[in-house]
Each structure stands twice: as structure tokens, then as C-alpha cells.
Amino acid sequence: xxxxxxxxxxxxxxxxxxxxxxxxxxxxxxxxxxxxxxxxxxxxxxxxxxxxxxxxxxxxxxxxxxxxxxxxxxxxxxxxxxxxxxxxxxxxxxxxxxxxxxxxxxxxxxxxxxxxxxxxxxxxxxxxxxxxxxxxxxxxxxxxxxxxxxxxxxxxxxxxxxxxxxxxxxxxxxxxxxxxxxxxxxxxxxxxxxxxxxxxxxxxxxxxxxxxxxxxxxxxxxxxxxxxxxxxxxxxxxxxxxxxxxxxxxxxxxxxxxxxxxxxxxxxxxxxxxxxxxxxxxxxxxxxxxxxxxxxxxxxxxxxxxxxxxxxxxxxxxxxxxxxxxxxxxxxxxxxxxxxx
Numbered sequence: 001x002x003x004x005x006x007x008x009x010x011x012x013x014x015x016x017x018x019x020x021x022x023x024x025x026x027x028x029x030x031x032x033x034x035x036x037x038x039x040x041x042x043x044x045x046x047x048x049x050x051x052x053x054x055x056x057x058x059x060x061x062x063x064x065x066x067x068x069x070x071x072x073x074x075x076x077x078x079x080x081x082x083x084x085x086x087x088x089x090x091x092x093x094x095x096x097x098x099x100x101x102x103x104x105x106x107x108x109x110x111x112x113x114x115x116x117x118x119x120x121x122x123x124x125x126x127x128x129x130x131x132x133x134x135x136x137x138x139x140x141x142x143x144x145x146x147x148x149x150x151x152x153x154x155x156x157x158x159x160x161x162x163x164x165x166x167x168x169x170x171x172x173x174x175x176x177x178x179x180x181x182x183x184x185x186x187x188x189x190x191x192x193x194x195x196x197x198x199x200x201x202x203x204x205x206x207x208x209x210x211x212x213x214x215x216x217x218x219x220x221x222x223x224x225x226x227x228x229x230x231x232x233x234x235x236x237x238x239x240x241x242x243x244x245x246x247x248x249x250x251x252x253x254x255x256x257x258x259x260x261x262x263x264x265x266x267x268x269x270x271x272x273x274x275x276x277x278x279x280x281x282x283x284x285x286x287x288x289x290x291x292x293x294x295x296x297x298x299x300x301x302x303x304x305x306x307x308x309x310x311x312x313x314x315x316x317x318x319x320x321x322x323x324x325x326x327x328x329x330x331x332x333x334x335x336x337x338x339x340x341x
Contacts, residue, residue: 006070009034009161009192010055016063017050024050026216027064032194037187039207040196041318047216048196049089052163055194056086068161085159087150089166095139099130099149102138107156124152128182144175151182155191162186164195168202180206200314214322228311231320236272236290238297239306243267249302256293268305
């Protein structure tokens with residue numbers, strides 16, 4: 001086969017996959033640049049895992065096109081497989097083997113000689129903080145250690161594209177942060193990462209661009225900042241010096257900002273939820289509104305100890321796009337249709 005290439009790591013057009021009457025992918029369009037973490041965010045059952053399995057050649061799409069580094073996943077699957085690696089939602093290593101035995105075995109299977117496989121295994125175990133556990137059976141590893149050994153196995157041969165399918169599901173905060181650091185290191189070494197997640201914070205912290213998928217469709221795409229600005233809302237937070245001035249400050253802010261202003265539990269604090277137009281609170285319009293409000297407070301003799309303007313959160317973006325908060329969406333999806341994939 002020919003060896004085409006492109007500036008995009010992944011490109012899909014109208015991608016469709018059905019399971020019986022369930023349309024797991026319903027016309028997915030993606031354009032994933034090289035060299036970044038690209039987040040695919042959505043609730044359980046949204047189509048994230050199905051998309052990963054199609055792109056990694058584990059499933060055949062029923063419609064549309066998909067290319068990885070210019071290679072068609074249907075017509076040239078071997079070329080795609082030579083450049084990608086996949087870490088799924090569940091441990092892929094042998095739990096009865098030690099960490100070293102797992103990595104050496106996989107290294108031999110992909111073509112390393114025994115000394116080279118042992119050397120590569122030792123380097124990865126050290127890099128991932130697993131040297132002390134190298135001679136322990138994986139079944140005795142913690143959840144975070146299992147995810148780290150999984151990712152280590154995925155990059156024995158450094159892939160051009162690494163699929164991470166919900167790699168931190170069920171992990172405690174410390175283990176999640178460790179996995180995040182590993183992802184950053186992998187990308188810094190030149191690998192593109194497609195990360196599926198239902199955790200808003202994870203997408204916000206890691207991804208250079210994000211596609212939000214719901215019911216098998218991409219409903220929004222952009223940088224985290226672009227997605228936040230697109231909802232056209234943000235928050236102004238005010239902390240006064242004198243609690244007695246709060247009622248007057250609340251009235252003044254409501255008038256100047258033309259937005260609801262709510263008192264916080266702290267008696268000197270107020271929060272206004274901006275509803276500006278296309279510029280959004282994070283852009284020029286929101287900043288101008290906030291500056292006018294601060295000037296009006298000063299002119300009225302109201303002393304402000306703290307004043308801040310915040311962008312909307314990804315949680316607010318998700319609520320706006322899907323009509324439900326992320327916590328609810330993460331629990332109401334149908335895992336079955338993706339597990340069946």
C-alpha cells in the first residue's frame with residue numbers, strides 16, 4: 001500500500017456505526033491535529049468508545065470515511081495499526097505476571113530481542129514510578145498502578161497516535177494526577193493522544209482541543225476557551241469591605257451588568273452571572289461590563305476588597321449543550337451499546 005501522510009492525525013467525515021436499531025455513531029466529523037491531546041468528551045453511551053474502536057480498526061464503520069495519518073482505516077488497516085496504540089477502559093496486561101514480565105513479553109511479541117526488551121521494560125517502569133513494583137504480580141497493583149502499566153505497555157514502541165479510552169475512570173485523585181502527568185510526557189515526546197473522558201476537569205486540564213459528543217454526534221468542537229466563550233456567560237465575583245453595603249452593591253451591579261446578582265454565604269460577597277452576547281464573559285464584552293461595574297461601585301463609595309471575572313466552566317458548557325449537568329449525564333448513559341462494540 002502507499003504511505004500517504006497529512007497534517008492531521010485523524011480525519012473523519014460522516015462516520016456512522018449502528019448496532020441493531022442503535023445508531024452509536026450518527027455522522028461524526030473530526031479533524032484532529034498532530035502533536036496535541038485531543039479530548040472527546042461525553043456521557044456513557046455517547047459513542048466515544050465506538051469511535052475509538054472504528055479509528056483503531058477494531059470495528060468497521062457502516063458509513064462515512066475515516067483516515068489516520070492519511071490512511072483509510074477500512075482499505076489500509078495494517079498501515080493504521082503500524083502507527084497507533086490503544087489503552088482501553090480495562091487492564092490489558094496479564095495479572096498473574098509481574099510488571100517486568102508483562103512488558104518483556106509484549107516487547108518480544110513486537111520484535112525486540114530479549115536484552116532490548118528487558119532494557120526498554122526497565123526504562124518504562126522507572127519513568128512511570130513502578131520500579132519498586134516491577135517484580136510484583138499485577139493483580140497486587142493498585143488501580144492507579146494498573147493504569148500506568150497499561151499505558152507503559154501501549155508505548156513500548158512509541159506510537160504516532162495513542163488512543164486513551166477513559167484511562168482514569170474509577171481512580172482516586174492522586175492516581176488520576178499521575179496518569180495526567182504521563183499523558184503530558186507522552187505528548188511532549190511527539191505522540192498525538194486522543195483521550196476519551198466523561199470528566200470535565202480532565203478534558204480541561206489536558207486537551208488542546210475538545211469534541212463534545214452526545215447521542216453519537218459531535219455537538220461542539222474547539223479549544224476549551226472557545227467552548228467556554230461560546231455559551232456567552234461568565235461570572236463576576238465581588239468581595240466588599242463592609243457587609244452593610246452589600247444590598248446597595250447588589251442593586252448597583254444588577255443595574256450596570258443587566259444580570260442576576262446573588263449574595264454568597266459570606267456576608268460581604270456577591271456573584272453576578274453575566275449573560276452577554278457573542279463576546280461572552282471571557283472576552284472583550286464581559287471585561288468591559290466588569291470594568292464599568294467596578295467604576296460604578298467606586299463612584300458610589302462602595303469599597304471593594306476583591307473583584308474577579310471568571311470564564312464559564314466546562315460544566316456550564318456541557319449543561320448548555322446537552323440540557324443536563326455532566327454529573328447526571330455520566331450516570332444516565334447506556335453503557336451497553338458501547339460495550340457491545
